[in-house]
Amino acid sequence: MPVPFIDLKRFEPGFLEKWKEKVAHLSTNASFIGGEEVAVLETSLAKFIAKKHAVTCANGTDAIQLALRAVQVEKNDIVLVPNMTFWATFEAVVNVGANPVTIDSDIVDGGVCYQSLLTAIDKHQPKAVIIAHLYGWASNSLSKIREYCKSKNIPLIEDGAQCFGTLYKGKSIYKGAYIATTSFYPAKVLGGAGDGGAVFTDDEALSIRVRQLANHGRTSHYGYGLVGWNSRLDSLQAAYLNISIDYLDKRIESRKSAIAYYNAELPKIGFEQMIAPADFDENGYCNVCIIRDRDIKDRVQHTLKENQIGFANIYPGTMSEQVCSDKYMLEHVGGAGAEDICHSVLNLPVFPHIKQEELEFVITTLKTIEV
Numbered sequence: 001m002p003v004p005f006i007d008l009k010r011f012e013p014g015f016l017e018k019w020k021e022k023v024a025h026l027s028t029n030a031s032f033i034g035g036e037e038v039a040v041l042e043t044s045l046a047k048f049i050a051k052k053h054a055v056t057c058a059n060g061t062d063a064i065q066l067a068l069r070a071v072q073v074e075k076n077d078i079v080l081v082p083n084m085t086f087w088a089t090f091e092a093v094v095n096v097g098a099n100p101v102t103i104d105s106d107i108v109d110g111g112v113c114y115q116s117l118l119t120a121i122d123k124h125q126p127k128a129v130i131i132a133h134l135y136g137w138a139s140n141s142l143s144k145i146r147e148y149c150k151s152k153n154i155p156l157i158e159d160g161a162q163c164f165g166t167l168y169k170g171k172s173i174y175k176g177a178y179i180a181t182t183s184f185y186p187a188k189v190l191g192g193a194g195d196g197g198a199v200f201t202d203d204e205a206l207s208i209r210v211r212q213l214a215n216h217g218r219t220s221h222y223g224y225g226l227v228g229w230n231s232r233l234d235s236l237q238a239a240y241l242n243i244s245i246d247y248l249d250k251r252i253e254s255r256k257s258a259i260a261y262y263n264a265e266l267p268k269i270g271f272e273q274m275i276a277p278a279d280f281d282e283n284g285y286c287n288v289c290i291i292r293d294r295d296i297k298d299r300v301q302h303t304l305k306e307n308q309i310g311f312a313n314i315y316p317g318t319m320s321e322q323v324c325s326d327k328y329m330l331e332h333v334g335g336a337g338a339e340d341i342c343h344s345v346l347n348l349p350v351f352p353h354i355k356q357e358e359l360e361f362v363i364t365t366l367k368t369i370e371v
């Protein structure tokens with residue numbers, strides 16, 4: 001039984017009909033940029049995550065760049081970034097002209113290593129800090145990181161591309177964030193029909209600056225107060241997300257039950273799982289197996305391929321290991337925890353409405369491997 005790593009085509013009954021109607025309606029009216037769909041989406045997003053302001057933009061990478069620019073990061077400033085994250089986090093820093101310093105990861109939860117972060121702040125006095133909430137949860141030290149950055153007056157940007165719908169201490173994970181971002185790339189938990197992203201904050205002035213930057217720095221249609229760029233979310237994307245958000249709780253539930261099944265079954269057959277720290281109620285973004293033995297990992301991947309079971313390695317390499325990163329990085333602070341995770345991580349299929357027999361097939365297949 002082939003089991004894809006992710007299948008985005010498992011639409012709920014009635015979903016595609018609603019989408020087709022929207023496309024027809026928006027097309028008939030030539031409503032393609034801005035308008036009601038975008039406004040409605042921003043209101044629903046803010047409500048869903050308990051944040052005062054949600055500003056949509058073209059993608060999750062832009063969202064990070066907008067946040068960096070909004071907190072006044074400028075050319076040659078220093079910004080701390082996790083050594084383990086998606087490349088976009090690192091890239092955003094470079095694209096605003098700043099210099100990244102990478103911070104090691106905590107091997108228990110995959111978030112930044114708190115001690116390395118403190119060392120790097122002390123040493124570099126950065127203009128801003130970015131942390132990334134990977135796998136559907138965040139660092140066990142999230143509150144401490146927020147408090148520490150606040151006490152030092154350093155803006156903390158939270159790359160929340162993978163944690164839409166995650167709860168922290170019973171509330172939306174974004175709730176305590178100064179400024180956070182997300183992505184609506186189709187494979188994310190709230191995915192669009194193309195690219196999209198958003199910036200979340202409770203600070204009105206920041207939200208105004210983000211909105212302005214994402215629309216050419218406009219003060220009026222042909223008046224410009226800043227050099228920004230075009231990072232608007234289009235109306236069709238907003239419409240798709242407006243339909244999807246109503247299905248989100250059910251999709252998250254389905255993802256979470258897949259994760260719960262893996263977390264119960266995989267350790268029984270010898271596969272170590274990285275799991276969400278106790279304060280988090282994860283969104284089920286992905287499964288995280290840790291297989292340190294190179295030979296076992298190779299055999300597992302081979303067997304999965306042979307049985308047409310999809311898998312991923314999120315992520316196979318750190319920022320500092322990329323061939324071009326030396327050119328941009330000032331330094332790496334901390335040890336090799338990020339490398340350790342990157343070299344041992346393996347992610348099994350999880351997506352909304354994955355079937356129980358598919359999950360069972362994954363486990364049955366893994367059972368045949370000697371670990």
Ligand SMILES: *Cc1c(COP(=O)(O)O)cnc(C)c1O
Pocket residue numbers: 059060061062085086088089132133159161162183184185195196197
């Ligand atoms: C997906 C992702 C991004 C980038 O989002 P795009 O919408 O693809 O630009 C940034 N950071 C993390 C952690 C991501 O997972």
